[in-house]
Amino acid sequence: MLCYCRLVYMPMSYLYGKRFVGGVTPLIRSIRQELYNEPYHLINWNKSRYTVAKEDLYSPHPLIQDLTWEFLYHAVEPILSRWPFSMLRQKALQVVIEHVHYEDENSRYLCIGCVEKVLCMIASWVQDPNSEAYKRHLARLPDYFWIAEDGLKLQSFGSQMWDAAFAIQAIISTNQSEEYGPTLRKAHNFIKASQVRENPSGNFTAMYRHISKGAWTFSTQDHGWQVFDCTAEGLKAALLLSQMSPDLVGEKMEAERFYDAVNVILSLQKFNPTEFFEDTLIEREYVECASSAIQGLSLFRKLHPTHRRKEIDDSISRAIRYIEDTQKPDGSWYGCWGICYTYGTWFAVKGLAAAGRNYNNSPALRKACEFLLSKQLACGGWGESYLSSRNKEYTNLQGNRANLVQTAWALLSLIDAGQAPLTEVTDQSLHVKEVGTTVAMEVPPTATKDVAPTVEKEVGTTVAMEVPPTATKDVAPTVEKEVADSVLVSGDMRVSYNYAAEQDRSIRVRLRSAYCKSPFLDPTRASETKREGQKQKYEAFKRKTKPVRRNVGTEESVDQSFFLELEEPKNWLSTDHIDAYMSLLAKGRESKPENFRHSLVLLSSEFYTKLNVKWKSIIEADKEAESSFDVLGFECPPDWIEYGCGGRPGWGQPWWLYTQLLIPCCVGEPDGHWILCKVDLLDRHISICDPTGAKKKSNYGERFKQVMPLRQLIPSIMNKCGFYSNRGEVPRGSIFNVGRQIILQQVDNCSCGVFICKYAETAIVKSADWNWGQKDMPKFRKDIAFDIYNNSVSFKSPIDL
Numbered sequence: 001m002l003c004y005c006r007l008v009y010m011p012m013s014y015l016y017g018k019r020f021v022g023g024v025t026p027l028i029r030s031i032r033q034e035l036y037n038e039p040y041h042l043i044n045w046n047k048s049r050y051t052v053a054k055e056d057l058y059s060p061h062p063l064i065q066d067l068t069w070e071f072l073y074h075a076v077e078p079i080l081s082r083w084p085f086s087m088l089r090q091k092a093l094q095v096v097i098e099h100v101h102y103e104d105e106n107s108r109y110l111c112i113g114c115v116e117k118v119l120c121m122i123a124s125w126v127q128d129p130n131s132e133a134y135k136r137h138l139a140r141l142p143d144y145f146w147i148a149e150d151g152l153k154l155q156s157f158g159s160q161m162w163d164a165a166f167a168i169q170a171i172i173s174t175n176q177s178e179e180y181g182p183t184l185r186k187a188h189n190f191i192k193a194s195q196v197r198e199n200p201s202g203n204f205t206a207m208y209r210h211i212s213k214g215a216w217t218f219s220t221q222d223h224g225w226q227v228f229d230c231t232a233e234g235l236k237a238a239l240l241l242s243q244m245s246p247d248l249v250g251e252k253m254e255a256e257r258f259y260d261a262v263n264v265i266l267s268l269q270k271f272n273p274t275e276f277f278e279d280t281l282i283e284r285e286y287v288e289c290a291s292s293a294i295q296g297l298s299l300f301r302k303l304h305p306t307h308r309r310k311e312i313d314d315s316i317s318r319a320i321r322y323i324e325d326t327q328k329p330d331g332s333w334y335g336c337w338g339i340c341y342t343y344g345t346w347f348a349v350k351g352l353a354a355a356g357r358n359y360n361n362s363p364a365l366r367k368a369c370e371f372l373l374s375k376q377l378a379c380g381g382w383g384e385s386y387l388s389s390r391n392k393e394y395t396n397l398q399g400n401r402a403n404l405v406q407t408a409w410a411l412l413s414l415i416d417a418g419q420a421p422l423t424e425v426t427d428q429s430l431h432v433k434e435v436g437t438t439v440a441m442e443v444p445p446t447a448t449k450d451v452a453p454t455v456e457k458e459v460g461t462t463v464a465m466e467v468p469p470t471a472t473k474d475v476a477p478t479v480e481k482e483v484a485d486s487v488l489v490s491g492d493m494r495v496s497y498n499y500a501a502e503q504d505r506s507i508r509v510r511l512r513s514a515y516c517k518s519p520f521l522d523p524t525r526a527s528e529t530k531r532e533g534q535k536q537k538y539e540a541f542k543r544k545t546k547p548v549r550r551n552v553g554t555e556e557s558v559d560q561s562f563f564l565e566l567e568e569p570k571n572w573l574s575t576d577h578i579d580a581y582m583s584l585l586a587k588g589r590e591s592k593p594e595n596f597r598h599s600l601v602l603l604s605s606e607f608y609t610k611l612n613v614k615w616k617s618i619i620e621a622d623k624e625a626e627s628s629f630d631v632l633g634f635e636c637p638p639d640w641i642e643y644g645c646g647g648r649p650g651w652g653q654p655w656w657l658y659t660q661l662l663i664p665c666c667v668g669e670p671d672g673h674w675i676l677c678k679v680d681l682l683d684r685h686i687s688i689c690d691p692t693g694a695k696k697k698s699n700y701g702e703r704f705k706q707v708m709p710l711r712q713l714i715p716s717i718m719n720k721c722g723f724y725s726n727r728g729e730v731p732r733g734s735i736f737n738v739g740r741q742i743i744l745q746q747v748d749n750c751s752c753g754v755f756i757c758k759y760a761e762t763a764i765v766k767s768a769d770w771n772w773g774q775k776d777m778p779k780f781r782k783d784i785a786f787d788i789y790n791n792s793v794s795f796k797s798p799i800d801l
Contacts (some may be wrong), residue, residue: 003225006208007103007112011119014096017089020126046073097127102207106200108222109136114144114154149597149763150660150678150687151741158219161194165216165233172240181248188241188249191234194221195257211267214260228268232292235261239299259307262300265293266308269315287326287333287344290319291351298354320355323348324364330374331367332394339406340388345372346409349417359418369419372410381407398726531790538563538789550792552576553583553650554604566785569778573753578664578674579604580788581757583650585764587791597764599659603651607643608665608677608710615709626708631733634716644721655681655718656726662763664756667706676756677707678741678763679714681723684734686710687741691755704738711736751777757784 022028032040049069050061080089100120103111111117121137128134146155168187171180195216200209215226216234235258242252297312327333327348328341335344345368352365359365375382375394381402387395397403541548547559554576562580565571582602589596614637618625639648646654655661661679666672676689688703712735718724724731743759754777 003112004116007116008119010096010100010103011116011123014093014100014123015119015126017093017096018126049073097123099207100124101133102200102202104133104137106209107224109133109140110143110157110222110224112223112225114156117141117144117157118154149599150680157223160190160219161216161230161234162218164190164194165230165237168237169233169240172244177244178248184241184244184249188238191216191238191241192253192257195234195253195261196221196224196226200224211264213264214257214262215264216261226264226268228265229286229289229292231261231264232289232296235265235296236292236299239296239303242303255304258300258304262297262308262312265297266311266315269293269318285322286336287323287351288335288337288347290322291347291354294319294323294351295354316355320352320357323351327364327367330394331364331369331371333368334392335389339384339386341394342372342375342382342384342406342409346413349413353416353418362417365417369414369417372413373419376410377402382410383407398728534790535786538786541789548794550789550794552580552788552792553587554579563785563789566788567778567781569781570748570750572672572750573674573757575605575609575666577784578666578753578757579606581784582662582664582760584788584791585760586650589764595766597766600764601651601653601655601658601661602760602764603643603661603663605664605666607651608663610637610640611709611713612665612706615713626712629712629735631712631715631735632719632731634713636713636717636720640713640717641721644717644723654726655721656723661714662760663710664760665707665710667703674752674756675703675706676759677710679710679736681718684715684732685737685739687739689741689743689756689759691743691752700740703740707738711738748774754781754784 079085100123104120111120124131124133124137143157144154146153164187196212199211199213212226215231217223217225218227218230238253241249294316297316301312332341333344333348349368352362357365377400379402383397383401383403384406385395385397542560549557549559551557566577582604586602642648644655659682663677665675665677667675678687686707690703715735719731
């Protein structure tokens with residue numbers, strides 16, 4: 001059985017067998033109301049056993065399975081609940097909790113994942129609320145916490161080892177390792193420290209565990225669970241580092257530790273009877289794992305040719321045969337741990353190439369190249385939807401959009417396979433945005449088709465572009481690199497490959513990528529000098545007596561008074577001030593996207609004003625509009641739809657590419673008060689960020705009414721702008737929920753605008769934080785004013801032109 005399922009079922013069966021029920025509190029009632037679409041006390045749990053959304057029903061239940069369930073519940077369960085058969089259940093519960101404790105101890109109370117962690121912790125608490133096991137569980141909870149821009153989350157423990165192994169390989173493949181000596185040394189230390197040095201404790205075979213000495217986990221050594229492909233990739237990274245100078249990367253691992261890793265890999269390549277079942281409850285074979293094993297063992301065989309040579313040769317041969325046998329008729333491979341055919345094909349090609357296969361001697365690689373070239377988009381890139389994993393048929397992203405990561409996978413596959421010439425492929429260019437090493441787009445990975453995302457969410461994905469090393473005679477890359485004057489900048493990467501075999505053929509690869517300049521140079525000196533010069537110009541601009549107008553991103557140009565009012569501590573910020581700063585944040589994300597989060601759309605204060613005016617007219621015409629408003633039937637004005645489609649100049653992109661809106665709202669007539677509304681388009685929730693919300697709790701009801709235009713009208717805009725159709729979803733007519741998000745509170749009556757500017761900055765700028773208070777207000781006002789000036793341009797009137 002798949003280890004994740006087993007470690008979920010064990011604590012769940014313990015809790016069910018103990019008939020544990022928690023106390024009903026207001027929080028529990030609220031959660032029940034949120035989770036279930038009917039009152040909790042009316043739910044027919046027996047019927048719910050068969051209530052599965054059609055989107056989630058990958059394998060319909062056979063009749064015999066349903067009959068078995070009914071028999072167990074109605075016949076066996078009542079018997080096991082009564083003496084003397086209840087004694088058997090008590091024995092089973094004792095065995096289960098022993099297994100739970102064993103897994104806890106051997107993972108140092110991390111468990112294998114966040115779901116399992118919580119269930120095992122609850123099981124320990126149910127057994128004994130004062131137990132040492134429960135206390136140790138509590139101590140490891142922070143390992144799973146993740147503070148995101150929208151609050152606290154519980155994440156997977158991490159992918160530290162997996163990420164480090166690929167990052168090491170990517171750096172080494174550039175043939176510029178000398179520039180990254182300190183980085184590689186630290187990474188090498190992490191690789192060595194992360195290897196599991198012992199098998200699970202005690203009689204681990206009786207606890208259904210496998211040897212782990214020499215393995216690498218997905219995350220860190222504490223995790224304890226050996227992972228086949230992580231071990232292979234860790235072995236490969238460690239072997240690559242072992243060939244480098246110890247002065248650069250540190251001392252290499254002892255040979256025995258390499259032997260232990262090989263032992264784990266060989267032990268895990270066995271006949272797998274579960275391949276005849278579906279993919280959720282059981283473990284199966286994967287082309288990605290077979291590929292990683294081939295790559296790791298091939299490199300080990302080259303460096304340690306005498307150690308278990310026959311077994312390694314046989315293992316590699318069987319892995320090659322498995323990869324070739326599982327190739328689809330169209331030349332692709334199904335990828336289970338990424339999306340999907342692009343990912344699987346990339347791994348398959350890398351594995352076959354590592355074993356000596358190439359375009360000339362392998363029909364499988366030629367078919368793979370034909371498949372990839374047939375899926376190339378008109379823009380030159382590749383983009384595959386998660387629907388490929390679900391439907392088991394290659395599906396492009398909506399709108400035939402290219403995805404940088406998948407484009408890299410495809411191009412690397414063609415290069416590794418020896419497809420040449422690639423001129424026609426690469427001359428179309430990849431049309432990748434100049435965004436440094438961090439690219440915001442659909443996340444390519446998925447964890448099997450059963451848990452693929454229901455929507456293609458936009459997230460940040462770090463991309464490592466690997467340049468194949470000069471390890472083989474067929475490929476000899478020459479990198480011509482221009483070092484730009486910043487730590488992370490965009491530049492042209494030109495790589496020439498000379499194929500010595502048969503004839504001299506060369507290709508030219510042009511990629512838009514990012515480079516890190518030499519760590520021995522100071523990248524900030526020039527930018528600091530330039531900024532000081534701009535500050536001097538700004539001070540001179542403020543001193544001018546004659547009005548000088550500038551464009552700051554708002555509809556109207558402004559003069560010196562705009563900046564002086566902004567800097568004055570006792571001045572209330574106007575809509576022009578707020579919109580100018582929001583425009584500045586939006587422009588900053590376009591020019592330096594690596595410094596910004598990309599899940600948010602920034603809007604101007606005018607957006608709320610338009611909706612507020614319209615909503616007032618609707619209420620005046622119909623007093624019952626709040627309860628009877630037709631969300632899907634409402635005809636939105638064209639300029640509203642422009643916001644949702646991304647057609648409003650300077651204000652965002654199409655909403656369906658994002659998950660949240662950030663809207664400054666001027667409320668509280670006649671004096672005016674600034675709040676910031678963070679609108680979650682997927683969860684249909686509005687968080688009110690009010691600088692006076694904590695001081696005056698009575699304001700909450702008033703704020704609730706003031707954001708009613710957003711609650712009622714944003715769903716209408718989403719429907720009319722194509723939000724649902726572009727995401728492949730059914731339009732929803734419900735209005736948004738509202739909640740309050742506590743932020744720092746102002747101590748005067750004029751700083752609300754400054755506070756929401758600061759909160760907007762922390763929401764979108766990665767490096768910003770709330771280490772800030774009222775005492776920092778004057779400096780922040782000056783910083784805002786200067787940044788707006790620094791990004792503004794001189795205004796030319798039609799007469800001047």
